[in-house]
Amino acid sequence: MALDENTRALAQKIIDLYPQSRSALLPMLHLVQGEEGYVSQAGIEFCAEVLGISAAEVGGVATFYTMYKRRPTGEHLVSVCTNTLCGMLGGDKIYAELSDELGVGHNETTDDGTITLEHAECLAACDYAPVVTVNYEFFDKQSVQSAKELVASLRAGQKPKPTRGAQITSFREAELELAGVLDDELVAAKVASVDNIESSLRGLKLARERGETAPAADYNTPIAAKEENK
Ligand code: FES
Incomplete structure:
Protein backbone atom coordinates (compact mmCIF):
# COMPACT_ATOMS: atom_id res chain seq x y z
CA MET A 1 0.00 0.00 0.00
CA TYR A 65 15.17 -1.33 17.24
CA THR A 66 14.08 -4.90 16.51
CA MET A 67 10.40 -3.90 16.46
CA TYR A 68 10.98 -2.17 13.14
CA LYS A 69 11.04 -4.72 10.34
CA ARG A 70 13.03 -4.14 7.16
CA ARG A 71 11.33 -6.94 5.24
CA PRO A 72 7.60 -7.39 4.58
CA THR A 73 5.85 -8.92 7.57
CA GLY A 74 3.03 -11.47 7.47
CA GLU A 75 -0.48 -10.97 8.77
CA HIS A 76 0.69 -11.98 12.24
CA LEU A 77 4.03 -11.54 14.01
CA VAL A 78 4.68 -14.49 16.30
CA SER A 79 7.43 -13.71 18.81
CA VAL A 80 8.91 -16.53 20.89
CA CYS A 81 10.89 -15.43 23.91
CA THR A 82 14.23 -17.23 23.92
CA ASN A 83 15.83 -15.13 26.65
CA THR A 84 17.34 -16.96 29.60
CA LEU A 85 14.32 -17.89 31.70
CA CYS A 86 11.91 -18.66 28.86
CA GLY A 87 14.69 -20.38 26.91
CA MET A 88 15.46 -22.73 29.82
CA LEU A 89 11.79 -23.46 30.48
CA GLY A 90 11.05 -24.45 26.89
CA GLY A 91 11.23 -21.29 24.74
CA ASP A 92 14.22 -22.54 22.75
CA LYS A 93 12.42 -25.79 21.95
CA ILE A 94 9.21 -23.94 21.06
CA TYR A 95 11.09 -21.66 18.67
CA ALA A 96 12.95 -24.59 17.05
CA GLU A 97 9.78 -26.64 16.58
CA LEU A 98 7.78 -23.71 15.19
CA SER A 99 10.63 -22.86 12.86
CA ASP A 100 10.64 -26.48 11.59
CA GLU A 101 6.90 -26.66 11.27
CA LEU A 102 6.51 -23.32 9.49
CA GLY A 103 9.64 -23.72 7.37
CA VAL A 104 10.92 -20.25 8.29
CA GLY A 105 13.72 -18.81 10.37
CA HIS A 106 14.08 -15.61 12.35
CA ASN A 107 12.19 -12.69 10.80
CA GLU A 108 11.02 -14.83 7.90
CA THR A 109 7.46 -15.19 6.66
CA THR A 110 5.53 -18.31 5.67
CA ASP A 111 4.70 -18.76 1.98
CA ASP A 112 1.01 -18.14 2.64
CA GLY A 113 1.87 -14.76 4.19
CA THR A 114 0.13 -15.51 7.48
CA ILE A 115 3.02 -15.76 9.96
CA THR A 116 6.31 -13.98 10.48
CA LEU A 117 8.34 -15.79 13.13
CA GLU A 118 10.94 -14.17 15.35
CA HIS A 119 12.83 -15.13 18.45
CA ALA A 120 12.62 -12.30 20.92
CA GLU A 121 14.54 -10.98 23.88
CA CYS A 122 12.78 -10.82 27.26
CA LEU A 123 9.11 -9.90 26.73
CA ALA A 124 8.77 -8.68 30.33
CA ALA A 125 6.62 -11.60 31.42
CA CYS A 126 9.23 -13.91 32.95
CA ASP A 127 6.82 -15.05 35.67
CA TYR A 128 4.67 -16.59 32.92
CA ALA A 129 7.55 -18.28 31.09
CA PRO A 130 7.77 -19.58 28.48
CA VAL A 131 5.96 -16.76 26.71
CA VAL A 132 4.86 -16.24 23.10
CA THR A 133 3.26 -13.06 21.79
CA VAL A 134 1.12 -12.57 18.69
CA ASN A 135 1.23 -8.98 17.48
CA TYR A 136 2.45 -8.15 21.02
CA GLU A 137 -0.48 -9.78 22.86
CA PHE A 138 0.51 -12.41 25.43
CA PHE A 139 0.12 -16.16 25.34
CA ASP A 140 1.60 -17.27 28.66
CA LYS A 141 3.09 -20.56 29.87
CA GLN A 142 3.30 -22.10 26.44
CA SER A 143 4.37 -25.60 25.49
CA VAL A 144 5.47 -26.89 22.09
CA GLN A 145 2.01 -28.34 21.63
CA SER A 146 0.08 -25.21 22.62
CA ALA A 147 2.34 -22.99 20.49
CA LYS A 148 1.78 -25.27 17.47
CA GLU A 149 -1.97 -25.11 18.04
CA LEU A 150 -1.71 -21.33 18.32
CA VAL A 151 -0.02 -20.87 14.94
CA ALA A 152 -2.32 -23.45 13.33
CA SER A 153 -5.33 -21.47 14.44
CA LEU A 154 -3.80 -18.21 13.16
CA ARG A 155 -3.11 -19.84 9.79
CA ALA A 156 -6.71 -21.05 9.69
CA GLY A 157 -7.84 -17.43 9.97
CA GLN A 158 -8.99 -17.65 13.58
CA LYS A 159 -8.29 -15.12 16.32
CA PRO A 160 -7.22 -17.08 19.40
CA LYS A 161 -7.79 -15.38 22.73
CA PRO A 162 -4.65 -14.22 24.51
CA THR A 163 -4.06 -15.34 28.10
CA ARG A 164 -4.61 -11.76 29.27
CA GLY A 165 -5.10 -8.31 27.82
CA ALA A 166 -6.92 -7.38 24.63
CA GLN A 167 -8.06 -9.47 21.68
CA ILE A 168 -5.44 -9.77 18.93
CA THR A 169 -5.61 -7.70 15.77
CA SER A 170 -3.48 -8.07 12.66
CA PHE A 171 0.17 -6.99 12.78
CA ARG A 172 -0.64 -3.87 10.77
CA GLU A 173 -3.50 -2.88 13.05
CA ALA A 174 -1.24 -3.42 16.06
CA GLU A 175 1.29 -1.08 14.44
CA LEU A 176 -1.34 1.60 13.87
CA GLU A 177 -2.33 1.19 17.51
CA LEU A 178 1.30 1.69 18.57
CA ALA A 179 1.42 4.78 16.38
CA GLY A 180 -1.69 6.06 18.18
CA VAL A 181 -3.80 6.33 15.03
CA LEU A 182 -5.84 3.13 15.01
CA ASP A 183 -9.45 3.63 13.96
CA ASP A 184 -11.64 4.64 16.96
CA GLU A 185 -14.03 1.71 16.52
CA LEU A 186 -11.18 -0.81 16.58
CA VAL A 187 -9.71 0.85 19.67
CA ALA A 188 -13.09 0.66 21.41
CA ALA A 189 -13.40 -3.02 20.46
CA LYS A 190 -9.93 -3.73 21.83
CA VAL A 191 -10.62 -1.91 25.08
CA ALA A 192 -13.92 -3.79 25.48
CA SER A 193 -12.13 -7.11 24.95
CA VAL A 194 -9.55 -6.60 27.72
CA ASP A 195 -9.72 -9.50 30.13
CA ASN A 196 -7.81 -11.21 32.91
CA ILE A 197 -5.46 -8.34 33.75
CA GLU A 198 -5.63 -8.48 37.56
CA SER A 199 -2.02 -9.70 37.79
CA SER A 200 -0.81 -6.91 35.50
CA LEU A 201 -2.48 -4.30 37.71
CA ARG A 202 -1.26 -5.71 41.03
CA GLY A 203 1.63 -3.20 41.31
CA LEU A 204 -0.73 -0.28 40.72
CA LYS A 205 -3.17 -1.64 43.31
CA LEU A 206 -0.38 -2.00 45.90
CA ALA A 207 0.89 1.54 45.20
CA ARG A 208 -2.61 2.92 45.71
CA GLU A 209 -3.08 1.00 48.95
CA ARG A 210 0.20 2.41 50.24
CA GLY A 211 -0.50 5.93 48.99
CA GLU A 212 2.59 5.87 46.75
CA THR A 213 2.73 8.19 43.74
CA ALA A 214 5.32 9.06 41.13
CA PRO A 215 7.19 12.38 41.62
CA ALA A 216 5.57 15.28 39.80
CA ALA A 217 7.03 15.88 36.36
CA ASP A 218 9.09 19.04 35.84
CA TYR A 219 8.94 19.94 32.17
CA ASN A 220 10.32 23.47 32.56
CA THR A 221 13.84 22.94 33.88
CA PRO A 222 16.37 21.99 31.17
CA ILE A 223 17.95 18.56 31.69
CA ALA A 224 21.46 20.06 32.06
CA ALA A 225 20.26 22.25 34.96
CA LYS A 226 18.68 19.23 36.66
CA GLU A 227 21.98 17.36 36.45
CA GLU A 228 23.85 20.33 37.99
CA ASN A 229 21.38 20.51 40.89
CA LYS A 230 21.86 16.85 41.85
S1 FES B 1 12.79 -14.24 29.79
FE1 FES B 1 10.97 -14.53 28.61
S2 FES B 1 9.65 -12.99 29.29
FE2 FES B 1 11.48 -12.62 30.40
Whole structure:
Protein backbone atom coordinates (compact mmCIF):
# COMPACT_ATOMS: atom_id res chain seq x y z
CA MET A 1 0.00 0.00 0.00
CA ALA A 2 1.30 3.44 -0.92
CA LEU A 3 2.08 6.09 1.64
CA ASP A 4 -0.58 8.50 0.44
CA GLU A 5 -2.35 11.68 1.51
CA ASN A 6 -4.19 9.78 4.22
CA THR A 7 -0.84 8.63 5.65
CA ARG A 8 0.35 12.23 5.51
CA ALA A 9 -2.71 13.37 7.48
CA LEU A 10 -2.11 10.66 10.11
CA ALA A 11 1.57 11.65 10.27
CA GLN A 12 0.58 15.26 10.96
CA LYS A 13 -1.75 14.10 13.74
CA ILE A 14 1.22 12.34 15.37
CA ILE A 15 3.64 15.23 14.83
CA ASP A 16 1.21 17.69 16.43
CA LEU A 17 1.58 15.80 19.72
CA TYR A 18 5.26 16.75 20.06
CA PRO A 19 7.02 20.09 20.68
CA GLN A 20 9.63 19.14 18.06
CA SER A 21 8.60 17.16 14.99
CA ARG A 22 11.71 14.93 15.07
CA SER A 23 10.52 13.54 18.44
CA ALA A 24 7.68 11.85 16.55
CA LEU A 25 10.03 9.47 14.73
CA LEU A 26 9.26 6.30 16.73
CA PRO A 27 5.46 6.45 16.28
CA MET A 28 6.01 7.54 12.68
CA LEU A 29 7.92 4.34 12.00
CA HIS A 30 5.03 2.38 13.51
CA LEU A 31 2.68 4.29 11.21
CA VAL A 32 4.77 3.28 8.19
CA GLN A 33 4.70 -0.35 9.35
CA GLY A 34 0.95 -0.10 9.82
CA GLU A 35 0.55 1.06 6.24
CA GLU A 36 3.17 -1.08 4.52
CA GLY A 37 3.77 -4.00 6.88
CA TYR A 38 7.44 -3.02 7.25
CA VAL A 39 9.77 -0.05 7.07
CA SER A 40 10.55 0.20 3.38
CA GLN A 41 13.07 2.57 1.83
CA ALA A 42 10.10 4.67 0.71
CA GLY A 43 8.92 4.69 4.33
CA ILE A 44 12.30 5.91 5.53
CA GLU A 45 12.28 8.71 2.97
CA PHE A 46 8.69 9.59 3.89
CA CYS A 47 9.60 9.93 7.59
CA ALA A 48 12.67 12.01 6.73
CA GLU A 49 10.66 14.36 4.55
CA VAL A 50 7.77 14.99 6.94
CA LEU A 51 10.00 15.26 10.02
CA GLY A 52 12.68 17.43 8.38
CA ILE A 53 15.56 15.08 9.22
CA SER A 54 17.91 13.02 7.05
CA ALA A 55 17.13 9.54 5.69
CA ALA A 56 20.34 8.39 7.42
CA GLU A 57 18.97 9.50 10.80
CA VAL A 58 15.69 7.66 10.18
CA GLY A 59 17.54 4.58 8.93
CA GLY A 60 19.77 4.59 12.01
CA VAL A 61 16.74 4.40 14.30
CA ALA A 62 14.82 1.91 12.13
CA THR A 63 17.74 -0.52 12.09
CA PHE A 64 18.50 -0.15 15.82
CA TYR A 65 15.17 -1.33 17.24
CA THR A 66 14.08 -4.90 16.51
CA MET A 67 10.40 -3.90 16.46
CA TYR A 68 10.98 -2.17 13.14
CA LYS A 69 11.04 -4.72 10.34
CA ARG A 70 13.03 -4.14 7.16
CA ARG A 71 11.33 -6.94 5.24
CA PRO A 72 7.60 -7.39 4.58
CA THR A 73 5.85 -8.92 7.57
CA GLY A 74 3.03 -11.47 7.47
CA GLU A 75 -0.48 -10.97 8.77
CA HIS A 76 0.69 -11.98 12.24
CA LEU A 77 4.03 -11.54 14.01
CA VAL A 78 4.68 -14.49 16.30
CA SER A 79 7.43 -13.71 18.81
CA VAL A 80 8.91 -16.53 20.89
CA CYS A 81 10.89 -15.43 23.91
CA THR A 82 14.23 -17.23 23.92
CA ASN A 83 15.83 -15.13 26.65
CA THR A 84 17.34 -16.96 29.60
CA LEU A 85 14.32 -17.89 31.70
CA CYS A 86 11.91 -18.66 28.86
CA GLY A 87 14.69 -20.38 26.91
CA MET A 88 15.46 -22.73 29.82
CA LEU A 89 11.79 -23.46 30.48
CA GLY A 90 11.05 -24.45 26.89
CA GLY A 91 11.23 -21.29 24.74
CA ASP A 92 14.22 -22.54 22.75
CA LYS A 93 12.42 -25.79 21.95
CA ILE A 94 9.21 -23.94 21.06
CA TYR A 95 11.09 -21.66 18.67
CA ALA A 96 12.95 -24.59 17.05
CA GLU A 97 9.78 -26.64 16.58
CA LEU A 98 7.78 -23.71 15.19
CA SER A 99 10.63 -22.86 12.86
CA ASP A 100 10.64 -26.48 11.59
CA GLU A 101 6.90 -26.66 11.27
CA LEU A 102 6.51 -23.32 9.49
CA GLY A 103 9.64 -23.72 7.37
CA VAL A 104 10.92 -20.25 8.29
CA GLY A 105 13.72 -18.81 10.37
CA HIS A 106 14.08 -15.61 12.35
CA ASN A 107 12.19 -12.69 10.80
CA GLU A 108 11.02 -14.83 7.90
CA THR A 109 7.46 -15.19 6.66
CA THR A 110 5.53 -18.31 5.67
CA ASP A 111 4.70 -18.76 1.98
CA ASP A 112 1.01 -18.14 2.64
CA GLY A 113 1.87 -14.76 4.19
CA THR A 114 0.13 -15.51 7.48
CA ILE A 115 3.02 -15.76 9.96
CA THR A 116 6.31 -13.98 10.48
CA LEU A 117 8.34 -15.79 13.13
CA GLU A 118 10.94 -14.17 15.35
CA HIS A 119 12.83 -15.13 18.45
CA ALA A 120 12.62 -12.30 20.92
CA GLU A 121 14.54 -10.98 23.88
CA CYS A 122 12.78 -10.82 27.26
CA LEU A 123 9.11 -9.90 26.73
CA ALA A 124 8.77 -8.68 30.33
CA ALA A 125 6.62 -11.60 31.42
CA CYS A 126 9.23 -13.91 32.95
CA ASP A 127 6.82 -15.05 35.67
CA TYR A 128 4.67 -16.59 32.92
CA ALA A 129 7.55 -18.28 31.09
CA PRO A 130 7.77 -19.58 28.48
CA VAL A 131 5.96 -16.76 26.71
CA VAL A 132 4.86 -16.24 23.10
CA THR A 133 3.26 -13.06 21.79
CA VAL A 134 1.12 -12.57 18.69
CA ASN A 135 1.23 -8.98 17.48
CA TYR A 136 2.45 -8.15 21.02
CA GLU A 137 -0.48 -9.78 22.86
CA PHE A 138 0.51 -12.41 25.43
CA PHE A 139 0.12 -16.16 25.34
CA ASP A 140 1.60 -17.27 28.66
CA LYS A 141 3.09 -20.56 29.87
CA GLN A 142 3.30 -22.10 26.44
CA SER A 143 4.37 -25.60 25.49
CA VAL A 144 5.47 -26.89 22.09
CA GLN A 145 2.01 -28.34 21.63
CA SER A 146 0.08 -25.21 22.62
CA ALA A 147 2.34 -22.99 20.49
CA LYS A 148 1.78 -25.27 17.47
CA GLU A 149 -1.97 -25.11 18.04
CA LEU A 150 -1.71 -21.33 18.32
CA VAL A 151 -0.02 -20.87 14.94
CA ALA A 152 -2.32 -23.45 13.33
CA SER A 153 -5.33 -21.47 14.44
CA LEU A 154 -3.80 -18.21 13.16
CA ARG A 155 -3.11 -19.84 9.79
CA ALA A 156 -6.71 -21.05 9.69
CA GLY A 157 -7.84 -17.43 9.97
CA GLN A 158 -8.99 -17.65 13.58
CA LYS A 159 -8.29 -15.12 16.32
CA PRO A 160 -7.22 -17.08 19.40
CA LYS A 161 -7.79 -15.38 22.73
CA PRO A 162 -4.65 -14.22 24.51
CA THR A 163 -4.06 -15.34 28.10
CA ARG A 164 -4.61 -11.76 29.27
CA GLY A 165 -5.10 -8.31 27.82
CA ALA A 166 -6.92 -7.38 24.63
CA GLN A 167 -8.06 -9.47 21.68
CA ILE A 168 -5.44 -9.77 18.93
CA THR A 169 -5.61 -7.70 15.77
CA SER A 170 -3.48 -8.07 12.66
CA PHE A 171 0.17 -6.99 12.78
CA ARG A 172 -0.64 -3.87 10.77
CA GLU A 173 -3.50 -2.88 13.05
CA ALA A 174 -1.24 -3.42 16.06
CA GLU A 175 1.29 -1.08 14.44
CA LEU A 176 -1.34 1.60 13.87
CA GLU A 177 -2.33 1.19 17.51
CA LEU A 178 1.30 1.69 18.57
CA ALA A 179 1.42 4.78 16.38
CA GLY A 180 -1.69 6.06 18.18
CA VAL A 181 -3.80 6.33 15.03
CA LEU A 182 -5.84 3.13 15.01
CA ASP A 183 -9.45 3.63 13.96
CA ASP A 184 -11.64 4.64 16.96
CA GLU A 185 -14.03 1.71 16.52
CA LEU A 186 -11.18 -0.81 16.58
CA VAL A 187 -9.71 0.85 19.67
CA ALA A 188 -13.09 0.66 21.41
CA ALA A 189 -13.40 -3.02 20.46
CA LYS A 190 -9.93 -3.73 21.83
CA VAL A 191 -10.62 -1.91 25.08
CA ALA A 192 -13.92 -3.79 25.48
CA SER A 193 -12.13 -7.11 24.95
CA VAL A 194 -9.55 -6.60 27.72
CA ASP A 195 -9.72 -9.50 30.13
CA ASN A 196 -7.81 -11.21 32.91
CA ILE A 197 -5.46 -8.34 33.75
CA GLU A 198 -5.63 -8.48 37.56
CA SER A 199 -2.02 -9.70 37.79
CA SER A 200 -0.81 -6.91 35.50
CA LEU A 201 -2.48 -4.30 37.71
CA ARG A 202 -1.26 -5.71 41.03
CA GLY A 203 1.63 -3.20 41.31
CA LEU A 204 -0.73 -0.28 40.72
CA LYS A 205 -3.17 -1.64 43.31
CA LEU A 206 -0.38 -2.00 45.90
CA ALA A 207 0.89 1.54 45.20
CA ARG A 208 -2.61 2.92 45.71
CA GLU A 209 -3.08 1.00 48.95
CA ARG A 210 0.20 2.41 50.24
CA GLY A 211 -0.50 5.93 48.99
CA GLU A 212 2.59 5.87 46.75
CA THR A 213 2.73 8.19 43.74
CA ALA A 214 5.32 9.06 41.13
CA PRO A 215 7.19 12.38 41.62
CA ALA A 216 5.57 15.28 39.80
CA ALA A 217 7.03 15.88 36.36
CA ASP A 218 9.09 19.04 35.84
CA TYR A 219 8.94 19.94 32.17
CA ASN A 220 10.32 23.47 32.56
CA THR A 221 13.84 22.94 33.88
CA PRO A 222 16.37 21.99 31.17
CA ILE A 223 17.95 18.56 31.69
CA ALA A 224 21.46 20.06 32.06
CA ALA A 225 20.26 22.25 34.96
CA LYS A 226 18.68 19.23 36.66
CA GLU A 227 21.98 17.36 36.45
CA GLU A 228 23.85 20.33 37.99
CA ASN A 229 21.38 20.51 40.89
CA LYS A 230 21.86 16.85 41.85
S1 FES B 1 12.79 -14.24 29.79
FE1 FES B 1 10.97 -14.53 28.61
S2 FES B 1 9.65 -12.99 29.29
FE2 FES B 1 11.48 -12.62 30.40
